[in-house]
Amino acid sequence: VSDPRELIREKRDGQTHDAAELTGFIAAYTRGEVTDYQISAWLMAAFLRGLDETETQALTRALLDSGRRFDWSSLGRPSADKHSTGGVGDKVSLILAPLVASCGVLVPMVSGRGLGHTGGTLDKLESIPGFKTRLSPEGMRAQLDEIGVVMVGQGPDLAPADGKLYALRDVTATVEFEPFIVSSIVSKKIAEGAGAVVYDVKCGNGAFMRDIGHARSLARRLVSATRGLGARASAFITDMSQPLGVMSGNALEVRESVDLLRGGGPADVRELTLELSARMLELAGVAKDHAAARAAVERALASGAAWEKFVAMVKAQGGDPASVGHPEKLPRAPVTVEVKAPRAGSIAAIDTFALGELVVSIGGGRRKKEDAIDPRVGLETLRQIGDRVKSGESLARLHLAADDAGAVSRAAACFTIGDAAPPMPELVLERVD
Amino acid sequence: VSDPRELIREKRDGQTHDAAELTGFIAAYTRGEVTDYQISAWLMAAFLRGLDETETQALTRALLDSGRRFDWSSLGRPSADKHSTGGVGDKVSLILAPLVASCGVLVPMVSGRGLGHTGGTLDKLESIPGFKTRLSPEGMRAQLDEIGVVMVGQGPDLAPADGKLYALRDVTATVEFEPFIVSSIVSKKIAEGAGAVVYDVKCGNGAFMRDIGHARSLARRLVSATRGLGARASAFITDMSQPLGVMSGNALEVRESVDLLRGGGPADVRELTLELSARMLELAGVAKDHAAARAAVERALASGAAWEKFVAMVKAQGGDPASVGHPEKLPRAPVTVEVKAPRAGSIAAIDTFALGELVVSIGGGRRKKEDAIDPRVGLETLRQIGDRVKSGESLARLHLAADDAGAVSRAAACFTIGDAAPPMPELVLERVD
Numbered sequence: 002v003s004d005p006r007e008l009i010r011e012k013r014d015g016q017t018h019d020a021a022e023l024t025g026f027i028a029a030y031t032r033g034e035v036t037d038y039q040i041s042a043w044l045m046a047a048f049l050r051g052l053d054e055t056e057t058q059a060l061t062r063a064l065l066d067s068g069r070r071f072d073w074s075s076l077g078r079p080s081a082d083k084h085s086t087g088g089v090g091d092k093v094s095l096i097l098a099p100l101v102a103s104c105g106v107l108v109p110m111v112s113g114r115g116l117g118h119t120g121g122t123l124d125k126l127e128s129i130p131g132f133k134t135r136l137s138p139e140g141m142r143a144q145l146d147e148i149g150v151v152m153v154g155q156g157p158d159l160a161p162a163d164g165k166l167y168a169l170r171d172v173t174a175t176v177e178f179e180p181f182i183v184s185s186i187v188s189k190k191i192a193e194g195a196g197a198v199v200y201d202v203k204c205g206n207g208a209f210m211r212d213i214g215h216a217r218s219l220a221r222r223l224v225s226a227t228r229g230l231g232a233r234a235s236a237f238i239t240d241m242s243q244p245l246g247v248m249s250g251n252a253l254e255v256r257e258s259v260d261l262l263r264g265g266g267p268a269d270v271r272e273l274t275l276e277l278s279a280r281m282l283e284l285a286g287v288a289k290d291h292a293a294a295r296a297a298v299e300r301a302l303a304s305g306a307a308w309e310k311f312v313a314m315v316k317a318q319g320g321d322p323a324s325v326g327h328p329e330k331l332p333r334a335p336v337t338v339e340v341k342a343p344r345a346g347s348i349a350a351i352d353t354f355a356l357g358e359l360v361v362s363i364g365g366g367r368r369k370k371e372d373a374i375d376p377r378v379g380l381e382t383l384r385q386i387g388d389r390v391k392s393g394e395s396l397a398r399l400h401l402a403a404d405d406a407g408a409v410s411r412a413a414a415c416f417t418i419g420d421a422a423p424p425m426p427e428l429v430l431e432r433v434d
Numbered sequence: 435v436s437d438p439r440e441l442i443r444e445k446r447d448g449q450t451h452d453a454a455e456l457t458g459f460i461a462a463y464t465r466g467e468v469t470d471y472q473i474s475a476w477l478m479a480a481f482l483r484g485l486d487e488t489e490t491q492a493l494t495r496a497l498l499d500s501g502r503r504f505d506w507s508s509l510g511r512p513s514a515d516k517h518s519t520g521g522v523g524d525k526v527s528l529i530l531a532p533l534v535a536s537c538g539v540l541v542p543m544v545s546g547r548g549l550g551h552t553g554g555t556l557d558k559l560e561s562i563p564g565f566k567t568r569l570s571p572e573g574m575r576a577q578l579d580e581i582g583v584v585m586v587g588q589g590p591d592l593a594p595a596d597g598k599l600y601a602l603r604d605v606t607a608t609v610e611f612e613p614f615i616v617s618s619i620v621s622k623k624i625a626e627g628a629g630a631v632v633y634d635v636k637c638g639n640g641a642f643m644r645d646i647g648h649a650r651s652l653a654r655r656l657v658s659a660t661r662g663l664g665a666r667a668s669a670f671i672t673d674m675s676q677p678l679g680v681m682s683g684n685a686l687e688v689r690e691s692v693d694l695l696r697g698g699g700p701a702d703v704r705e706l707t708l709e710l711s712a713r714m715l716e717l718a719g720v721a722k723d724h725a726a727a728r729a730a731v732e733r734a735l736a737s738g739a740a741w742e743k744f745v746a747m748v749k750a751q752g753g754d755p756a757s758v759g760h761p762e763k764l765p766r767a768p769v770t771v772e773v774k775a776p777r778a779g780s781i782a783a784i785d786t787f788a789l790g791e792l793v794v795s796i797g798g799g800r801r802k803k804e805d806a807i808d809p810r811v812g813l814e815t816l817r818q819i820g821d822r823v824k825s826g827e828s829l830a831r832l833h834l835a836a837d838d839a840g841a842v843s844r845a846a847a848c849f850t851i852g853d854a855a856p857p858m859p860e861l862v863l864e865r866v867d
Contacts, residue, residue, distance in 0.1 A: 010607040013481065041471035042606035046480035048446065173475035174443035 005035045005043075013048040020059035027063030031162040044166075052180040057222060060180065064188035067162030071138070071194030073107055076146050079285040080107035082195035083277050084186055084221070086210065087119035088203040089357040090244035090382065094122045094152070095258035096274045097281075099310035102150035103301045104278075106285040109145055109154045111159065111193040114372075115366045118207070118357030120254065121282040123154050124366075128252040128332055128376030132320035148313050160188045177209070179219055187226040197233035197284035199277050200224070204430060205242035207353025213238065220433040225338065233284040236433040238427045239273060243351040243386050245268040249363045250379010250400060256328040257285060262308040269385075269428055275299060276289040276429060282307065320403040334377040334400035340412040342390040349419035351386060356415050363401055363408050375402055380412065390418065435488030438468045438476075444833040445479040453492035460496030464595040464861045470602060477608040485613040490655060491662040493613065497621035498663065500595030504571070506540055509579050512718035513540035515628035516710050518617055519643065519652070520552035521636040522790040523677035523815065527555045527585070528691035529707045530714075532743035535583035536734045537711075539718040542578055544586045544592065548799045548807070551640070551790030553687065556587050557799075558640030561685035561765055565753035581746050595623045610642070612652055620659040630666040630717035632710050633657070637863060640786025646671065646863065653866040666717040669866040672706060673859045676784040676819050679703035683812015683833060689761040695741040702818075702861055708732060708863060719843075767810040767833035773845040774849035775823040782852035784819060789848050796834055796841050808835055813845065820858040823851065 008026050011018060018026075026043070029035045052060065073080050081101060085091050098108045111133075115121030121132045134154045136144065144151045155164070163185050170176045190198045200223045203209070204216035220236035227234035246267040248257040261268040261274065279294035288294030301307045316322050324330045360366055364375035381398040384390055396416045399408055441459050444451060451459075459476070485493065506513050514534060518524050532542045545567075548554030567587045569577065577584045588597070596618050603609045622633045633656045636642070637649035653669035662666035679700040681690040683823045693699040694707065712727035714736045721727030734740045749755050757763045793799055797808035812833040817823055829849045832841055 006605060006607045009478075013478065013607055036470075036605070038470040038474040038602055039606055041474040042478040042608065045442075045446065045475040046482065049479065049482045087662055170467070172439060173472055174439045175475065391537055 005029070007040060007041045008167040009046060012043060012050055015050045017053060018056050018059070020055055023056055023059040024066070025064040027060060027162055028066065031067040031165070040166070041169055041173045044170060044173060044181070047180070048175045048178045053223070054225055057183055058226055061184040061187045061226050061230060064160045064163045064166070064184055067139070067189050068158045068192060070158050070192050071109060073109060073139070073142070073145060073194045076107060078105060078107050078149070079287060080109055080195050081197040081285040082190055082193065083199045083201060083281060084190055085201040086203050086208065088241040088245060089119065089207045089353050089360070090246050090249040090254065091120065091203070092125060092246065092254035092258050093201065093270065093274050093277060094250070095125060095255065096270070096307070097278050098150050098152055098296055099262070099314055099372065100274065100301055100307035100381045101147065101278050101281050103231060103306040103310040104282055104297050105149070105287050106282060107145050107149040109141065109195060110150070111155050111189055112152060113155065116370065117368070118354055118361060118366070120249065120251065120360075120366060122152065122305045124374050124376070125254050126152055127281065128255055129320040130324050132315060133318050136318070144317050148310065148317055150310060150314050152318070155189060157329050159192045160337045163188055165403060178330055179222060183217065183222045183226050187223060187230065190227065191230045191232055195232060197281060197413070198227050199280045199284065200234070200236035200374065201277055202238045204238050204239035205240055205353065207244065207357055208241035217433065224433055235280050235284060237277065237280070238430055238431040238433065239429050241353060242426050243353055244356060244382045247381050247383065248379060249356065249360050249382065251374060251376040252331040252333070253379040253381070254399060255325070255331055259325050259328045262302070262311050264303065266422040273428055275302070284423070332377040334379075334402060336401040336404055338399045338401065338409050339395040340395050340397040340399060340409055342392055342396050342416070342418060343413065344418055345390060345392045346418040346420055347421055347422035348384050348386050348388045348390065348416060351382070351418040352415040356380060356382070356412070359408060359411055359415070363399070363405060367382045378402055384416070385425065387422050389422060435657070438462070438472045442472060442476045442479060445476060445483055448483045450486060451489050451492070453488055456489055456492040457496040457499070460493060460595055461499065464500040464598070473599070474602055474606045477603060477606060477614075479805050480613070481608045481611045486837040487655070487658055490613040490616055491659055494617040494620045494659050494663060496616055497593045497596045497599070498624050501591045501625060502571070502592050503625050504542060504574070506542060506575070506578060506627045507751060509540060511538060511540050511582070512630070512720060513542055513628050514630040514714040514718040515541060515543050515623055515626065516523045516632045516634060516714060517623055518634040519636050519641065520533050521674040521678060522552065522640045523682040523687065524553065524636070525558060525679065525681070525687040525691050526634065526703065526707050526710060528558060528688065529694045529703070529740070530711050531583050531585055532695070532706065532747055533731055533734055533740035534711050534714050535581065535590045536739040536743040537715055537730050538720050539582070539715060540578050541583040542574065542626045543583070544588050544622055545585060546588065549803065550611065550801070551787055551794060551799070553682065553684065553799065555585065557807050557809070558684045558687050559585055561688055562748060562753040563757050565748060566751050569751070577750050581743065581750055583743060583747050585747065585751070588622060596621055612655060614654065616655045616659050620656060620663065621695055623660065624665055628665060630714060631660050632713045632717065633667070633669035634710060635669055635671045636674035637671050638673055640677065640790055641674035642780045650866065651862065657866055668713050668717060670710065670713070670731050670862055671866065672862050674786060675859050676786055677789060678706065680814050680816065681787065681812060682793050682815065684807060684809040685764040685766070686812040686833060687812070688758070688764055692758055692761045695735070695744050698737065706861055708735070715795050765810040767812075767835060769834040769837055771832045771834065771842050772828040773830040773832060773842055775825055775827050775849070775851060776846065777851055778823065778825045779851040780855035781817050781821050781823065781849060782856055783846040783850040784815070789813060789815070789845070792844055792848070793839060796838060811835055817849070818858065820855050822855060838864070845861070
């Protein structure tokens with residue numbers, strides 16, 4: 002690489018980087034030859050001047066190339082994964098991963114932890130006593146070969162530059178920039194060896210993308226960056242104007258996932274899981290069209306095949322199978338409190354972001370990476386947008402580590418009750434291919 | 435200070451900082467509570483989004499407040515200083531400082547070293563054997579009281595945040611930004627205790643500001659930031675489309691300064707020195723108007739008072755008075771070579787920047803801070819714009835450490851010889867008050 006100042010100056014002045022140069026710059030940063038303060042200046046210049054699709058792809062490739070790239074082709078089955086941009090109550094991964102695996106597609110799912118108002122798949126899984134989210138590459142391969150699904154955290158050798166870069170973005174106010182978000186997500190999905198990726202881009206007041214325009218743009222870039230690195234891709238833009246399902250909180254979401262895997266559970270979670278799973282089967286080439294894929298995943302859910310796969314995975318990763326077979330054995334909060342409707346009417350809106358923040362504030366999430374999580378606590382959202390309620394009826398139920406009147410009143414304030422019933426929001430807003 | 439990310443985000447989004455907040459942010463950086471990478475992101479955001487006059491002033495104050503601020507009022511005389519934005523052959527400070535001091539105004543001049551194509555006052559002074567540019571604050575006070583002038587480098591306690599910030603700007607492509615340039619210059623001038631500051635903003639192909647619009651904007655900001663911190667100020671925009679005077683190079687410029695202090699020397703250096711000096715006298719309040727000030731500095735130059743002051747300063751700072759009394763004793767390059775005109779005609783233009791770079795390349799300047807300087811080498815510019823030359827006549831004379839045919843041909847290429855004689859450029863283009 003030439004002088005890093007040249008590259009910073011180029012972006013500062015609004016020019017477009019040569020792809021190889023940009024890749025070299027990030028690679029030099031990974032090797033420690035470009036300093037944090039130089040990357041910070043570049044991050045801000047890129048944030049303000051923009052990165053086009055080719056540059057985003059080059060950045061993604063650089064993050065990918067900073068570590069190892071898994072290749073599961075020797076296992077003789079196609080692989081696929083799903084990534085959600087994050088919302089409240091989004092436990093789809095816990096159901097979808099074993100479900101898709103039970104249909105013959107490898108799911109090498111690498112997930113993250115919760116940060117801010119959204120939950121994280123790893124945190125949810127770790128509320129299962131004994132469940133381990135760290136596997137060696139050899140362990141991953143063996144489990145994929147045997148069971149077809151792993152659900153793990155990002156190892157230190159997977160896109161390590163992304164971790165370094167994210168830490169810097171976090172402290173330099175350069176997080177909320179689409180090309181950075183895209184390269185971070187896509188590099189990890191490609192590194193884990195997924196041959197196809199389905200994206201669930203959340204949109205609404207509980208999502209990072211609050212309007213459909215931004216969600217659409219992100220969805221397009223995710224798909225194009227993924228394809229640019231040789232994997233199939235598709236994106237759904239889905240509603241996050243209210244929590245998904247009933248449960249929000251780590252052990253609570255595992256309980257709801259178990260319900261779903263056993264054929265019960267809320268309709269919205271079930272429907273979204275089936276749609277995303279079916280698309281994975283299509284992209285992986287194991288179903289000839291959407292109808293066939295949808296029939297296959299419905300069958301796998303109804304037959305108990307998905308549930309068996311989930312139990313096998315929990316066992317393989319050290320988790321206590323009894324605690325998922327009897328979810329009442331999962332960690333439980335000592336206090337539950339009903340959140341009552343102050344008046345009669347219809348639920349007009351739910352401040353989903355605030356509900357997510359509430360779960361964090363009662364111990365169910367993190368403000369800083371170092372924060373510990375209480376797996377027991379959380380929230381049941383008992384009413385959805387459009388539902389009618391009587392005065393004094395329960396809107397929600399809080400699961401608390403200790404009495405907390407403030408939390409109850411804050412939860413109540415998240416529900417707007419009006420006179421007319423608004424239409425129930427569409428679950429899937431758009432698909433981007 | 436609140437979270438540094440808030441301030442970075444504010445500037446990133448094009449908002450204006452509260453002055454106290456910005457001052458606090460820089461102060462926190464000075465104390466090590468804000469990291470280099472956070473400041474780098476802010477530097478780039480400010481570079482691209484801009485800083486207004488109030489913000490520039492707040493930044494200047496923060497740099498100033500990071501160290502000590504000298505106060506010479508107990509010495510019972512007014513003080514003044516001059517700052518040049520840098521050019522080729524600009525040795526005005528060496529003459530002006532003792533000249534103004536000989537008129538009863540304290541000159542506590544803190545200068546820098548050369549970097550890039552422009553020379554630095556400290557480097558020039560250090561070509562006088564024994565001359566010391568580091569004085570303790572007590573030493574500065576004693577010498578100012580006794581002689582009325584000191585010429586020193588920036589001590590570690592003078593605007594230390596500026597040094598830290600400049601080092602970061604240098605490696606993050608954020609050097610060429612007016613508010614940063616202004617705050618860096620003005621904070622040091624105020625810290626050294628100058629009660630009045632005259633700025634010489636160079637404009638032309640040998641200056642950092644190549645066009646009059648940028649020079650004017652910089653001049654205005656320098657004046658307003660200086661006044662905002664309680665000192666009087668005035669700025670001249672002066673020509674740098676050819677080297678100032680004949681000599682460029684460290685010992686060579688000391689020789690030329692000695693010539694001027696003894697009543698000789700090139701007319702352009704003399705005229706500019708007198709104008710800038712006269713303005714300092716006016717601002718310091720020791721002359722009632724420009725005519726009186728001009729008469730006073732001309733008298734001090736003609737009478738030998740300025741020269742005596744210079745010799746006294748050299749002695750006081752440990753320099754060998756014999757080497758300035760007999761400038762042939764200053765370090766001399768072993769090789770001198772004439773640069774000949776390839777054709778007859780008139781000098782139409784001089785590539786002043788390239789001549790400055792040439793002096794650096796033969797050892798007379800620095801590319802990096804760590805580079806050593808050869809005080810002996812340099813260049814005599816023997817023809818100015820508008821002069822007629824015959825083919826084979828000398829355009830310039832190089833003073834070299836060793837034969838260097840490449841340097842000679844590069845020097846020749848800096849002179850454009852045309853048929854018609856263009857007008858001699860005006861020396862002083864504008865004054866900004």
